Amino acid sequence: MSHVFYRKLDHALPTVVRASGVFVYDSSGKRYLDGCGGAMVCNVGHGVEEIAAAIGAQARTVAYVNGTAFTNEPAEELAAMLAERSPAGLDKAYFLCSGSEAVEASLKLARQYHVERGDEKRRIIIARTPGYHGNTLLALSASAREHYRQIFAPWLLDVAMIDAPYPYRAGALGDRSPAMTGEALETAILRLGPENVAAFIAEPIGGSSTGASLPPRGYYARVRDICDRHGVLFIADEVLTGAGRTGRFFALEHFRASGGEPISPDIIAMGKGLNGGYAPLSAMIVRSGIIETIARGSGRFLHAQTYSHNPLGCAAAVATLRYIDKHGLVARAGSMGARMQGALAAVAQRGDGADIVGDVRGCGMLAAVELVADRETKRPFSRSLKVAETLVAKALERGLILWPNVGQADGINGDLVMIAPPFTISSEELDELIILLQAAIADTAAALKMEQPL
Ligand SMILES: Cc1ncc(COP(=O)(O)O)c(C=O)c1O
Numbered sequence: 001m002s003h004v005f006y007r008k009l010d011h012a013l014p015t016v017v018r019a020s021g022v023f024v025y026d027s028s029g030k031r032y033l034d035g036c037g038g039a040m041v042c043n044v045g046h047g048v049e050e051i052a053a054a055i056g057a058q059a060r061t062v063a064y065v066n067g068t069a070f071t072n073e074p075a076e077e078l079a080a081m082l083a084e085r086s087p088a089g090l091d092k093a094y095f096l097c098s099g100s101e102a103v104e105a106s107l108k109l110a111r112q113y114h115v116e117r118g119d120e121k122r123r124i125i126i127a128r129t130p131g132y133h134g135n136t137l138l139a140l141s142a143s144a145r146e147h148y149r150q151i152f153a154p155w156l157l158d159v160a161m162i163d164a165p166y167p168y169r170a171g172a173l174g175d176r177s178p179a180m181t182g183e184a185l186e187t188a189i190l191r192l193g194p195e196n197v198a199a200f201i202a203e204p205i206g207g208s209s210t211g212a213s214l215p216p217r218g219y220y221a222r223v224r225d226i227c228d229r230h231g232v233l234f235i236a237d238e239v240l241t242g243a244g245r246t247g248r249f250f251a252l253e254h255f256r257a258s259g260g261e262p263i264s265p266d267i268i269a270m271g272k273g274l275n276g277g278y279a280p281l282s283a284m285i286v287r288s289g290i291i292e293t294i295a296r297g298s299g300r301f302l303h304a305q306t307y308s309h310n311p312l313g314c315a316a317a318v319a320t321l322r323y324i325d326k327h328g329l330v331a332r333a334g335s336m337g338a339r340m341q342g343a344l345a346a347v348a349q350r351g352d353g354a355d356i357v358g359d360v361r362g363c364g365m366l367a368a369v370e371l372v373a374d375r376e377t378k379r380p381f382s383r384s385l386k387v388a389e390t391l392v393a394k395a396l397e398r399g400l401i402l403w404p405n406v407g408q409a410d411g412i413n414g415d416l417v418m419i420a421p422p423f424t425i426s427s428e429e430l431d432e433l434i435i436l437l438q439a440a441i442a443d444t445a446a447a448l449k450m451e452q453p454l
Helices: 049-061 073-085 099-116 137-141 146-155 183-192 219-230 288-296 311-326 329-349 387-398 427-449
Strands: 016-020 023-026 031-034 090-096 124-129 160-163 197-202 233-237 267-270 282-287 357-363 366-371 403-406 415-419
Touching: 031 427, 049 311, 073 090, 073 282, 073 311, 090 099, 090 288, 099 137, 099 197, 099 233, 099 267, 099 282, 099 288, 124 183, 137 146, 160 183, 183 197, 183 219, 197 219, 219 233, 282 288, 311 329, 329 357, 329 366, 329 427, 366 387, 366 427, 387 403, 387 415, 387 427
Parallel strands: 124 160, 124 197, 197 233, 233 267
Antiparallel strands: 016 023, 023 031, 090 282, 267 282, 357 366, 366 415, 403 415
């Protein structure tokens, strides 16, 4: 009888006892291929000795000091490494523990910056639907996840929502729709009054909400231009995509301004793969001008957390980034990712369950398979059938871990699974992943035909 309670209360979970490379083992000896890096976290694989050693060494040297009394060597080194990898001008980093905290802090920083500039009216946040930024109340307010929001709706803030670019469901206008061109953002800012808008937050390439959807190439150039013209801060939520997942260190690097220059957001939120899952850590990377404004004003960022800038998490991230560099893992996420995308595209064409695969898409080591009741009309399955959950359960039975998401088609219905293995996956392991995935899709299609989903 366990005294732990987990999110899912309707079934017991297997006990994990060890993990190595792309494999996780439970106490019965069963082996699982980690096809989604846990929750798009384990980018460098499990059991990396150098990272474990760096954490041990840091724990022996200094495990914790408070960030109001001391700086520490790993935090300084990590901030310098991130500044080097970030777009020009973003060279100040603030460390927290989870992605939600980094998003929460980014939104609060945006508001505080405007207030300290004397622009107190700017308080509105614009976010996108589908979209996800975390589960603390401000981050959840900016997230279009109805099933997480419903009960807490009386506590959530009013965040303005625009449609996210979602090519598979962009409708008849396709790339010319306001959601896909970026025009929806300008329309929203003008409707709300530019003088009231503080920030626009977006996942540069969709995470699980739009299932690895890519906006058209010109989208972020337009977003940057709109934000600049209206004095709105652009926050890139790279919690899921950052640290190489899409084959570039930041997903925003896939997009360029019309002259070919890189596109710089004002704030980047990172988490997950930043330290490959070896210790909780997230980061907010900020344009230095924003920090200078606050330094000249109140001199305090109003966001205190006990574990901010903690040496242990920062040491894990320094070791992770060094490991990524040493093994060229961002480039590998691009090259193995291209192979993975090709193999996944074939899944939609053949196999017993191919008739429930509506779309396969992604970038680098981030991919999604969207499941539909009708491939022609893209009609989603009814939510009551729990198709994504069924596929994840069938895959787990076969020893493959996948990540589900639901509700993306219309807020309630919609099923997809994310495929995001560690960048270190070998060709043979990738072949195994594809075989297991195809078998689990066939199992799911068969269960649906027999009206026996979860
Ligand atoms: C894009 C994005 N932002 C923020 C978060 C929240 O991160 P965390 O779960 O670490 O709080 C997530 C988590 O899935 C995410 O995908």
